[in-house]
Amino acid sequence: MLSSRVRSLEMSGIRKMFDAPAPNAINLGLGEPDFNPPAVVKEALFEAVRSGSNKYGPSAGLPELRDAIAERYRRYLPSTDRANVIVTCGGTEALLSAALTLYDPGNEVLVPNPGFVLYTPHARMADATPVPYSLREENGYQPDLDELEELVSPQTRAIVVNSPSNPTGGVFTAKTIDGLVSFAENHGLTMVSDEVYDEIEYAPGGHRSFWGRYDRVVVVNSFSKILAMTGWRLGYLVASEEVAAEANKIHYHMVACPSTPGQVAALRGLREAREDIQAMVREFRARRDLIVKGLNSVPGMHCVRPEGAFYAFPNYSWEGGSLEVAQALLQRGLRCTHGEAFGSLGEYHLRFSFACSRDTIRKAIQLLRAYGEEQPDRARPTARLAKAA
Numbered sequence: 001m002l003s004s005r006v007r008s009l010e011m012s013g014i015r016k017m018f019d020a021p022a023p024n025a026i027n028l029g030l031g032e033p034d035f036n037p038p039a040v041v042k043e044a045l046f047e048a049v050r051s052g053s054n055k056y057g058p059s060a061g062l063p064e065l066r067d068a069i070a071e072r073y074r075r076y077l078p079s080t081d082r083a084n085v086i087v088t089c090g091g092t093e094a095l096l097s098a099a100l101t102l103y104d105p106g107n108e109v110l111v112p113n114p115g116f117v118l119y120t121p122h123a124r125m126a127d128a129t130p131v132p133y134s135l136r137e138e139n140g141y142q143p144d145l146d147e148l149e150e151l152v153s154p155q156t157r158a159i160v161v162n163s164p165s166n167p168t169g170g171v172f173t174a175k176t177i178d179g180l181v182s183f184a185e186n187h188g189l190t191m192v193s194d195e196v197y198d199e200i201e202y203a204p205g206g207h208r209s210f211w212g213r214y215d216r217v218v219v220v221n222s223f224s225k226i227l228a229m230t231g232w233r234l235g236y237l238v239a240s241e242e243v244a245a246e247a248n249k250i251h252y253h254m255v256a257c258p259s260t261p262g263q264v265a266a267l268r269g270l271r272e273a274r275e276d277i278q279a280m281v282r283e284f285r286a287r288r289d290l291i292v293k294g295l296n297s298v299p300g301m302h303c304v305r306p307e308g309a310f311y312a313f314p315n316y317s318w319e320g321g322s323l324e325v326a327q328a329l330l331q332r333g334l335r336c337t338h339g340e341a342f343g344s345l346g347e348y349h350l351r352f353s354f355a356c357s358r359d360t361i362r363k364a365i366q367l368l369r370a371y372g373e374e375q376p377d378r379a380r381p382t383a384r385l386a387k388a389a
């Protein structure tokens with residue numbers, strides 16, 4: 001017999017494209033850097049393993065690493081310390097630990113549409129109801145505060161936010177952040193702020209965190225993207241001391257503790273890999289410019305410039321839903337992710353990861369242009385989306 005919980009879940013829509021066989025396809029489907037972890041980080045891992053850091057560690061993470069993470073967040077809230085931090089098995093586990101710590105059965109949780117694929121299933125795993133809020137291209141992928149006011153109810157417990165966003169590449173403006181903080185405060189909501197792309201922003205001025213803006217904020221972050229260590233499974237959660245201590249119970253019962261040698265290496269990365277991270281982000285910026293220009297030269301395609309993360313999320317005016325189009329492109333040798341995998345408002349969009357070489361981007365654009373040229377003209381996708389919503 002299977003639980004109703006598991007029966008209510010599907011595998012992520014992303015996997016439909018990820019697992020489809022096409023070994024030689026040009027790959028713009030993957031949500032991970034094509035870089036290797038910085039040399040100092042790899043060396044630190046080898047050294048840690050050789051010198052015997054191979055045992056279970058403290059459930060909440062190595063104290064030195066928690067201190068270094070707290071230090072990173074003191075720029076937003078000077079009182080942040082180790083007690084606010086739990087090191088997790090990736091941002092994924094931080095998100096699930098947060099959901100299981102914060103949501104009760106029957107609660108509603110506001111989640112972005114389109115949005116990262118885990119927010120909805122995690123709400124369901126906590127027996128809560130996900131309630132999608134819109135991120136529309138014509139609003140620069142900022143949430144609409146009037147819509148949020150309509151969606152909030154006495155059952156609403158939390159709002160999940162993600163800036164920079166996967167899949168849109170949108171970054172919240174200062175005005176949006178102020179608006180969201182007031183909204184959450186007025187309705188007594190917890191904010192779960194997924195900031196795993198905080199270092200990958202292209203506008204000058206740096207990342208704006210929700211940490212320190214409101215006492216009910218839980219920040220989720222990860223080493224996967226900034227240290228290019230997606231396979232090592234290390235992330236973290238920053239929350240009030242009370243919430244962090246409670247989340248640590250869930251975290252302990254799920255995973256016991258995060259990888260010990262991995263944490264030693266991540267600590268070295270936080271201390272010594274600044275230049276590697278900056279070089280990686282500079283390269284992403286150049287690729288961003290290349291792909292946006294290329295996508296906008298494809299007949300029937302329109303792409304707004306992503307301001308963060310490493311995804312372009314263009315719409316298209318061709319025949320067919322996004323899964324159909326993504327499958328047609330895969331048959332021609334280009335792998336991307338169908339926008340609908342991220343929610344109903346992702347329909348008629350495709351997500352292209354530009355965490356791949358410039359040469360790969362150029363080849364992808366060539367193939368897309370050939371595809372676009374063959375398609376008959378259609379209604380503008382924004383008109384179709386308005387109908388779909």
Ligand SMILES: Cc1ncc(COP(=O)(O)O)c(C=O)c1O
Nearest residue numbers: 031090091092116166222224235
């Ligand atoms: C927005 C967002 N949050 C969280 C994650 C989870 O990352 P990880 O579990 O590798 O830290 C991802 C991965 O793609 C992501 O894009």
